[in-house]
Amino acid sequence: xxxxxxxxxxxxxxxxxxxxxxxxxxxxxxxxxxxxxxxxxxxxxxxxxxxxxxxxxxxxxxxxxxxxxxxxxxxxxxxxxxxxxxxxxxxxxxxxxxxxxxxxxxxxxxxxxxxxxxxxxxxxxxxxxxxxxxxxxxxxxxxxxxxxxxxxxxxxxxxxxxxxxxxxxxxxxxxxxxxxxxxxxxxxxxxxxxxxxxxxxxxxxxxxxxxxxxxxxxxxxxxxxxxxxxxxxxxxxxxxxxxxxxxxxxxxxxxxxxxxxxxxxxxxxxxxxxxxxxxxxxxxxxxxxxxxxxxxxxxxxxxxxxxxxxxxxxxxxxxxxxxxxxxxxxxxxxxxxxxxxxxxxxxxxxxxxxxxxxxxxxxxxxxxxxxxxxxxxxxxx
Amino acid sequence: xxxxxxxxxxxxxxxxxxxxxxxxxxxxxxxxxxxxxxxxxxxxxxxxxxxxxxxxxxxxxxxxxxxxxxxxxxxxxxxxxxxxxxxxxxxxxxxxxxxxxxxxxxxxxxxxxxxxxxxxxxxxxxxxxxxxxxxxxxxxxxxxxxxxxxxxxxxxxxxxxxxxxxxxxxxxxxxxxxxxxxxxxxxxxxxxxxxxxxxxxxxxxxxxxxxxxxxxxxxxxxxxxxxxxxxxxxxxxxxxxxxxxxxxxxxxxxxxxxxxxxxxxxxxxxx
Numbered sequence: 100x101x102x103x104x105x106x107x108x109x110x111x112x113x114x115x116x117x118x119x120x121x122x123x124x125x126x127x128x129x130x131x132x133x134x135x136x137x138x139x140x141x142x143x144x145x146x147x148x149x150x151x152x153x154x155x156x157x158x159x160x161x162x163x164x165x166x167x168x169x170x171x172x173x174x175x176x177x178x179x180x181x182x183x184x185x186x187x188x189x190x191x192x193x194x195x196x197x198x199x200x201x202x203x204x205x206x207x208x209x210x211x212x213x214x215x216x217x218x219x220x221x222x223x224x225x226x227x228x229x230x231x232x233x234x235x236x237x238x239x240x241x242x243x244x245x246x247x248x249x250x251x252x253x254x255x256x257x258x259x260x261x262x263x264x265x266x267x268x269x270x271x272x273x274x275x276x277x278x279x280x281x282x283x284x285x286x287x288x289x290x291x292x293x294x295x296x297x298x299x300x301x302x303x304x305x306x307x308x309x310x311x312x313x314x315x316x317x318x319x320x321x322x323x324x325x326x327x328x329x330x331x332x333x334x335x336x337x338x339x340x341x342x343x344x345x346x347x348x349x350x351x352x353x354x355x356x357x358x359x360x361x362x363x364x365x366x367x368x369x370x371x372x373x374x375x376x377x378x379x380x381x382x383x384x385x386x387x388x389x390x391x392x393x394x395x396x397x398x399x400x401x402x403x404x405x406x407x408x409x410x411x412x413x414x415x416x417x418x419x420x421x422x423x424x425x426x427x428x429x430x431x432x433x434x435x436x437x438x439x440x441x442x443x444x445x446x447x448x449x450x451x452x453x454x455x456x457x458x459x460x461x462x463x464x465x466x467x468x469x470x471x472x473x474x475x476x477x478x479x480x
Numbered sequence: 481x482x483x484x485x486x487x488x489x490x491x492x493x494x495x496x497x498x499x500x501x502x503x504x505x506x507x508x509x510x511x512x513x514x515x516x517x518x519x520x521x522x523x524x525x526x527x528x529x530x531x532x533x534x535x536x537x538x539x540x541x542x543x544x545x546x547x548x549x550x551x552x553x554x555x556x557x558x559x560x561x562x563x564x565x566x567x568x569x570x571x572x573x574x575x576x577x578x579x580x581x582x583x584x585x586x587x588x589x590x591x592x593x594x595x596x597x598x599x600x601x602x603x604x605x606x607x608x609x610x611x612x613x614x615x616x617x618x619x620x621x622x623x624x625x626x627x628x629x630x631x632x633x634x635x636x637x638x639x640x641x642x643x644x645x646x647x648x649x650x651x652x653x654x655x656x657x658x659x660x661x662x663x664x665x666x667x668x669x670x671x672x673x674x675x676x677x678x679x680x681x682x683x684x685x686x687x688x689x690x691x692x693x694x695x696x697x698x699x700x701x702x703x704x705x706x707x708x709x710x711x712x713x714x715x716x717x718x719x720x721x722x723x724x725x726x727x728x729x730x731x732x733x734x735x736x737x738x739x740x741x742x743x744x745x746x747x748x749x750x751x
Contacts, residue, residue, distance in 0.1 A: 128558070128561070128562050130557075130558060149740075149743050149744050149747045150747045150749075152744050152748075154561045154562060154740065156557070156561055158554065158557070158587075159583050159584060159586075159587035160583055162550075162551055162554065163551070163554035163557070163583070163584050163587070164554075165554075166547065166548070166551040166554030166555040166557075166558060166584075167554055167555065167557050167558030167561070168558060169547075169555055169558060170527070170545070170554070170555040170556060170557065170558025170559040170560075170562065171558040171559065171561065171562035172558075173545065173558075173559060174559055174562040174563040174566070175562075175563075176562045176563075178558070178562070192548055193548055193551060196547065196548050322563075323525050323543040323545075323559065323563070323566060324522065324523055324525070324543065324563055324565065324566050325522075326522045328521060328522065328541055328542055328543055328544075329543070329544075330537065330538060330544045330545075330546065331544070331545045331546065332538075332545075332546035333546065333547065333548055334546065341489075341491075341492060341538060342538070
């Protein structure tokens with residue numbers, strides 16, 4: 100992504116890169132609960148945060164960690180929690196609260212195999228739909244992904260920036276391979292990193308409405324303790340932040356929670372492409388599998404098969420336009436992923452059935468080697 | 481006469497509580513105590529979960545955070561650690577804090593983090609219509625215990641003491657002056673402090689347990705409450721059917737955010 104960028108070169112695993120990225124983004128609060136394969140994020144931050152005057156706390160369970168980061172965020176802090184599949188499931192209700200109350204925070208899920216306790220030490224990508232639909236109720240969701248330690252560093256920073264800009268929880272989905280692979284990371288100078296802070300109230304406390312309907316659809320939540328006294332609730336509320344039973348106000352709120360992500364899709368979505376311009380076979384791959392796909396596409400090209408890769412760095416909102424554009428160019432799409440077709444389903448929807456979509460799902464805890472994907476592409480050809 | 485208007489959000493009244501509910505009495509006691517202590521409205525945060533008691537923050541003109549069922553203490557922990565200068569009050573109930581939120585309750589007490597927890601104990605899930613809670617007495621009736629509750633009840637104050645809270649008191653909605661004193665001491669305590677407030681629920685609890693009249697429930701509180709001092713002198717037989725109110729524990733021990741501040745100081749690079 101940015102290997103030619105100037106900066107300090109370090110060796111670190113993805114989980115440490117996540118911790119470093121969080122610090123660079125201005126995160127000064129972490130609450131978590133031990134879970135494999137994400138624990139190194141907590142371990143690293145337990146060392147780093149107190150040195151910077153930041154706060155680290157190991158909570159009594161996953162729900163508590165999620166609640167604590169929301170509480171911290173409401174005091175104005177940038178806050179983070181990290182977990183894996185089972186913990187991600189446990190956090191869902193409280194994560195939905197952050198969507199409803201529009202509290203910016205970041206949740207990292209280092210994905211492992213499920214269902215249930217599944218494969219604690221082995222990689223999977225089985226939480227990608229849970230990231231979108233896991234919590235009850237309609238709302239827009241932002242979920243990023245990363246395929247290397249370098250990208251984990253960068254995407255962690257971006258997750259905080261998006262959370263602050265759009266006042267919403269942002270999820271970063273990496274997997275065990277990315278979390279535990281030690282590799283080169285280039286840490287840029289702080290001055291080269293774009294940092295976003297949430298909006299500040301532009302009105303005095305008497306005229307302040309935390310959830311005022313504005314053209315940008317983004318509320319302005321003043322940090323607790325700064326003289327703006329307001330109410331935050333998970334109940335349907337109006338512009339004041341107090342609960343409402345008014346059907347118009349409820350309709351406006353719930354529509355806005357989805358719309359505020361939809362209208363910014365073009366700013367949020369970012370894709371990488373590899374040899375897609377003249378491709379006849381499109382590959383859609385994300386996270387660590389995108390590295391497999393890069394290698395497989397190159398092997399195919401050497402063999403004379405015109406394969407190309409569309410690699411989303413944002414899974415939600417889903418890159419519908421890019422998938423449709425690819426579908427209109429290629430003869431078939433192959434979706435390799437470490438689940439049984441969770442994103443292949445989205446690709447089919449986005450391509451409007453204009454082209455066959457072939458799944459390559461691996462769920463035995465092993466990565467997909469390039470050769471397996473090459474064979475699949477040959478079969479499709 | 482005390483002027484409540486400075487502290488309440490008038491636009492949110494009338495409140496949702498039923499006639500005869502004790503929760504409004506506790507709210508008024510809390511407001512008078514806040515006033516007496518001169519607590520800054522800007523620098524005080526009230527966090528609640530789900531249930532009748534947890535609707536309290538909506539009526540108080542401070543920073544208020546109405547969270548998910550059981551998680552008030554977890555959210556409050558984040559608020560307090562992130563900004564220890566804020567006074568953080570948690571308002572919760574017997575179901576919210578000792579059933580679905582039981583883990584957060586005991587761990588905040590163990591951690592001894594500087595939160596003041598007002599736990600309204602009405603022996604029932606009132607808002608959802610009278611299901612039995614962890615404090616519903618054995619044998620009492622509830623909508624989910626219509627043949628009589630088979631389970632023994634939690635002693636909430638005892639639970640907090642065992643878990644490590646530095647201040648634990650029990651009060652009730654009848655003896656309001658005493659309740660104010662207890663809330664005041666809890667707010668001033670640097671550490672995890674609990675005030676368990678026994679509060680009548682004639683609608684969901686009393687109605688099913690031969691105490692449909694709010695007056696009767698209040699009279700029962702009047703007649704069964706015993707001060708901790710008197711309790712010590714009573715025999716086991718005399719204590720039967722009664723409960724004690726007052727300060728049950730008040731000790732000094734390291735408080736979490738203060739300890740964390742020391743850690744940050746220790747980590748600070750030398751000049």
